[in-house]
Amino acid sequence: MIIIDNLLDADQVEQYRAALADVPFNDGKATAMGMAAGVKNNGQADAQHATVQALANNLLASLGNHPQVVSAALPQRIFPPCFNRYSESQTYGYHVDAAIMRIPNTPDVLRSDMSMTVFLSSPSDYEGGELVIQTGFGEQKVKGNLGSAVLYPSSSLHKVTPVTRGERIAAITWMQSMISDQTIRESLYELDQSIQSLVQGGKANREELDKLHHVYHNLIRKFSIV
Ligand SMILES: O=C(O)CCC(=O)C(=O)O
Numbered sequence: 001m002i003i004i005d006n007l008l009d010a011d012q013v014e015q016y017r018a019a020l021a022d023v024p025f026n027d028g029k030a031t032a033m034g035m036a037a038g039v040k041n042n043g044q045a046d047a048q049h050a051t052v053q054a055l056a057n058n059l060l061a062s063l064g065n066h067p068q069v070v071s072a073a074l075p076q077r078i079f080p081p082c083f084n085r086y087s088e089s090q091t092y093g094y095h096v097d098a099a100i101m102r103i104p105n106t107p108d109v110l111r112s113d114m115s116m117t118v119f120l121s122s123p124s125d126y127e128g129g130e131l132v133i134q135t136g137f138g139e140q141k142v143k144g145n146l147g148s149a150v151l152y153p154s155s156s157l158h159k160v161t162p163v164t165r166g167e168r169i170a171a172i173t174w175m176q177s178m179i180s181d182q183t184i185r186e187s188l189y190e191l192d193q194s195i196q197s198l199v200q201g202g203k204a205n206r207e208e209l210d211k212l213h214h215v216y217h218n219l220i221r222k223f224s225i226v
């Protein structure tokens with residue numbers, strides 16, 4: 001599970017929120033697949049609405065350009081982000097995201113390798129509404145800061161606990177990674193982050209950095225499916 005701070009700055013979140021205020025939200029059950037529909041109780045912004053599509057495209061561009069997102073997910077395809085809302089007493093019980101998703105208005109499908117929530121509400125705006133993710137080390141709870149995002153393996157069971165006060169608004173999306181194996185993807189992320197911190201530290205010698213880059217790219221060459 002990876003937290004990305006300030007994926008969007010406060011002004012950007014403000015713009016998203018202002019735009020979403022004028023958009024119709026539908027019952028989230030309509031877009032849930034299979035078992036998930038039975039436990040989904042939230043609202044979802046109408047994905048056919050021009051404003052929602054513009055916001056989705058805007059966020060898609062921010063994701064595709066974000067070094068930490070690219071490093072962690074090595075995305076090949078990103079689902080157009082959806083915008084959801086949990087009002088008081090709304091919740092989304094434990095579920096697993098569909099493995100294969102049809103990308104709306106295209107002939108393409110996407111295998112969900114990583115799921116993402118971008119927090120468009122400040123944690124002080126609501127009580128409850130925690131994203132809870134089951135991991136091999138127990139349940140992890142996330143209530144992200146305004147504009148931050150959490151990226152987690154789509155293979156994990158997860159839920160959003162009931163909002164008991166206020167309103168929680170978020171953007172969600174899924175990514176198909178060029179690296180389908182989670183363990184290899186995580187190792188590549190750690191390797192890349194270490195290389196980046198060596199570069200930023202300014203002390204590593206050029207030849208050693210070249211060798212590390214070489215290894216990193218050759219591992220991607222070996223394990224990527226594109
Ligand atoms: O609202 C969230 O943070 C997660 C929503 C979710 O799990 C989903 O829509 O599949």
Ligand SMILES: [Fe+2]
Nearest residue numbers: 095096097158
């Ligand atoms: Fe989910």
